[in-house]
Amino acid sequence: MGPVRARGSGSRGPVRPPARPRSSSAGGGLRPGAAVPIATGAALPAGATAVLRREHGELTDGLLHGPYGEGRDVRRRGQECRQGEPLLPAGTTVTPAVLGLAAAAGHDQVAVHRSPLVELLVLGDELLDAGPPLHGRVRDALGPLLPPWLRGCGARLTGRPVPDDSEALRAAIRDSTADVLITTGSTAAGPVDFLHEVLDEIGARLLVDSVAVRPGHPMLLAELPPAGDSHARRLVGLPGNPLAAVVGTATLAVPLLRRLGGHQDPAPLLLPTAADLPGHPRDARLLPVRRTGCEVVPVPFDGPAMLRGLALADGLAVVPPGGATAGTDIEVLEVPAP
Ligand SMILES: Nc1nc2c(c(=O)[nH]1)N[C@H]1C(S)=C(S)[C@@H](COP(=O)(O)OP(=O)(O)OC[C@H]3O[C@@H](n4cnc5c(N)ncnc54)[C@H](O)[C@@H]3O)O[C@H]1N2
Ligand code: MOO
Numbered sequence: 001m002g003p004v005r006a007r008g009s010g011s012r013g014p015v016r017p018p019a020r021p022r023s024s025s026a027g028g029g030l031r032p033g034a035a036v037p038i039a040t041g042a043a044l045p046a047g048a049t050a051v052l053r054r055e056h057g058e059l060t061d062g063l064l065h066g067p068y069g070e071g072r073d074v075r076r077r078g079q080e081c082r083q084g085e086p087l088l089p090a091g092t093t094v095t096p097a098v099l100g101l102a103a104a105a106g107h108d109q110v111a112v113h114r115s116p117l118v119e120l121l122v123l124g125d126e127l128l129d130a131g132p133p134l135h136g137r138v139r140d141a142l143g144p145l146l147p148p149w150l151r152g153c154g155a156r157l158t159g160r161p162v163p164d165d166s167e168a169l170r171a172a173i174r175d176s177t178a179d180v181l182i183t184t185g186s187t188a189a190g191p192v193d194f195l196h197e198v199l200d201e202i203g204a205r206l207l208v209d210s211v212a213v214r215p216g217h218p219m220l221l222a223e224l225p226p227a228g229d230s231h232a233r234r235l236v237g238l239p240g241n242p243l244a245a246v247v248g249t250a251t252l253a254v255p256l257l258r259r260l261g262g263h264q265d266p267a268p269l270l271l272p273t274a275a276d277l278p279g280h281p282r283d284a285r286l287l288p289v290r291r292t293g294c295e296v297v298p299v300p301f302d303g304p305a306m307l308r309g310l311a312l313a314d315g316l317a318v319v320p321p322g323g324a325t326a327g328t329d330i331e332v333l334e335v336p337a338p
Pocket of ligand 2: 215217239243
């Protein structure tokens with residue numbers, strides 16, 4: 001049974017509750033000195049000034065005896081939010097708790113940013129989508145790796161393989177209606193690396209052409225000419241080496257998608273490193289690390305073409321040029337996010 005709410009100015013019972021508890025405010029008001037049992041959370045009957053919980057009183061001969069100080073156990077309207085006050089700041093991610101809060105506050109609709117539509121184009125005739133890697137052919141690791149990560153950033157995904165052929169790549173980019181195209185491979189200057197050439201031909205504007213980070217430095221970001229409906233389109237070019245592509249995703253794709261989805265940038269996570277972290281002489285290095293307590297340690301198998309270290313890692317440490325010595329604080333990107 002819920003609280004018994006009593007009318008009157010007294011601070012102690014007895015009050016005589018009727019037989020059935022109320023679960024709503026239906027019914028008449030209370031006479032002075034009278035009480036009605038109600039369910040927990042039910043609205044107070046008119047004239048009620050205090051509440052006496054069943055377990056705070058003693059029931060003898062149908063009378064509940066106990067203290068019922070004015071206002072006690074009464075939940076006043078507007079305790080959690082005043083009328084007109086914003087419940088949450090703009091940019092808050094809609095979590096299950098946010099949905100529950102919105103419903104509790106009486107909202108039937110919430111205004112949200114549109115999820116960006118991403119088309120993932122996986123380039124490379126050498127890639128296999130099943131079976132063991134053999135005879136110079138390698139398994140496509142990025143087709144399985146990237147979509148769940150990008151969906152976790154709020155994107156809607158489509159995707160397909162594209163052959164190593166400049167006309168096929170040109171058509172795939174030109175005809176896509178996605179907000180963001182993400183390509184893998186073909187960023188370098190090899191005989192079948194057509195990405196720069198195709199971007200130039202279709203009149204794309206390179207916003208970022210290489211980043212001073214290892215692995216992954218050939219990554220790029222371009223603004224594409226509008227498609228039919230003239231909405232803005234961008235392209236993120238990720239290098240083909242899998243760990244380099246992961247670094248490119250963390251560096252360019254994730255911040256772009258978060259911004260398009262209206263999310264706030266997360267505060268940087270700084271953790272001390274328990275071991276020396278090897279760096280590149282001139283560029284930053286993103287190195288897979290594991291958390292041990294409140295410190296991080298590097299994991300083995302961290303080469304540009306490797307994913308074994310990343311699979312064991314909790315994130316990528318941003319190692320400054322020249323490296324970091326044990327004991328120093330280092331920024332850690334939590335990628336790929338769980
Ligand atoms: N002349 C130059 N050559 C290269 C440079 C350079 O600056 N100048 N940079 C090297 C670096 S660093 C990287 S990283 C790679 C980037 O190359 P691409 O983006 O053109 O990638 P690809 O050549 O297509 O592939 C590289 C490597 O990765 C394998 N690959 C590709 N896609 C996948 C996938 N989806 N899953 C698994 N593995 C994939 C591909 O088979 C190659 O082995 O360029 C260097 N060269
Ligand atoms: O970006 Mo590359 O992977 O440095 O070799």
